[in-house]
Amino acid sequence: MINQVIELAERPDGQPSENNFRIKEIETPTTKDGEVLVQSKYISVDPYMRGRMRDEKSYMPPFEVNAPIQGGVVAEILESKSDNWREGDLVEGILSWQRIQTVRPELLRKVSPQVQPSSLALSTLGMTGLTAYFGLMDIGQPQKGETVVVSGAAGAVGGVVVQIAKIQGCRVVAIAGSDEKTTYLENELGADVALNYKTTTDMSEALKTACPEGVDVYFDNVGGEISDAVIPLINKFARIVLCGQIALYNETSIPHGPRVAPLLVKRSALMKGFIVTDYQNQIKEGVTALSGWYQQGLLKHQETVVEGFEKLPQAFLRLFTGEKLGKLVVQVN
Template structure:
């Protein structure tokens, strides 16, 4: 049997258990040109909140009654596909379920001798590539510049600060608790950081930690943190909009200060990006990320919940900041 988690209803505000339904279906069988994957780890990610809404953003919503979308790494258990053999590990969008049948579209093979397979959903997967391309291709940091990162202790943010350091920049992080702040400073090499849940004046906190102003802002969160960063940008600053998690559970967009004049007078560049736009460069990104992980220059942390049944709870925890590094769910020991 195949345990699956379906989208049962669309949330209003913060999602709830009742928005999901756990079902058991017969094990799917691969047809000609297909293979069966047994899931090892499922990734739960902020973008999934958007897919629970009815409105299309950059991708179609999950339909009510469909298996929740999600990145999974797992093992090929049975293959009728010429390019995939039983026993190989693969990562793909196989969804919140124990088993999936695939024709290979959008699937990448994973070499378990390079790093633990779970990293293909984190530092050596979509979040790692988001940090890499978002920082290096969109924000184009130069050695000596100050790079501010929001969501700095999360999956993407924890890699961004380290890549900024590899490139010779000063990295300043903003995160949601003291342990995260200490971790990114003491273990990851961020030059300075603060806890946005205990600081009341974000502008003053940033000003104290960015004496030369802000050249690059890698934005994972949006909202009042981002408003404060904008007020301190230098001329020709580059702002990469990676995510706006502070807004994902709002029913109506909230109104902030109007900051375009600051962009104008500082001749700054603000650019939103999606990791998929760099698909043709994935080989280069994975090569660099793998080298940095192997050399110890790029550290990572994983927060692993147990069992498909706990996927919704792991997802809620990540949305609330309960995750320590990349939030994953272990589906089986395959």
């Protein structure tokens, strides 16, 4: 069987490019006792992976140069030498960017046949949905009638946050980067107001109009100038959820911005960062809630699917250009 792997060829300096990746043909591994042999079906590309390309300490170890990139993968078991795992089972886990590979089953979780398409296990019913759920519900703690602002609202996490906030009875102001996305956010996901930051000449004034009673919860996927415009509008006891800072991921030095600490003190506000693995022991709770809303038709999913294993590098680069709607996944053909 033809097998391929995508490695990190060199660490990017600033904006990544295709030169940072290398596609190689390799042999298909032999399955040992206790292992399963899996074939990738869908592979996730996510903004946090940019941080792992740096050789620095973080919440996950950096990718090694000349070694496979790793990320969320939905795969099918081709061969099993482990009890309770069968050929044909669909599984999900953090695996290598590789067509076929052997894995220890403890690194995998089974994907229910009822999850259709199975790529949902990487998006709305997987890591991105859980990120939205725990970040908003635990840190944001939205209350009925409150105003929730979401940056990067048409992205994988942001789109779920918008919908959960509406389920909780909140007024939602969504920020995205195109008219197509703002129309989608208002007409499909139910945002009360959606702002295109690329065409809005004065974001601070636009937000004041959109949030006449201030901001109670800010779910921040972007950082940078958008956050500079949102944070001055926070109310007393506001909650700021720091999920991502994609506006800054490709910076080679940390830019200076407004110092928010005095405002947090004056407003008795909370600002907290998190990663989804902080909630490892509560995954069942999150999956149950998301699955319930999805089955009731309260939670929609939107995916941008790129065809072809060899397109993984190009798909990853699209995270930083905004050329997607919802969750970006690669279907391995």
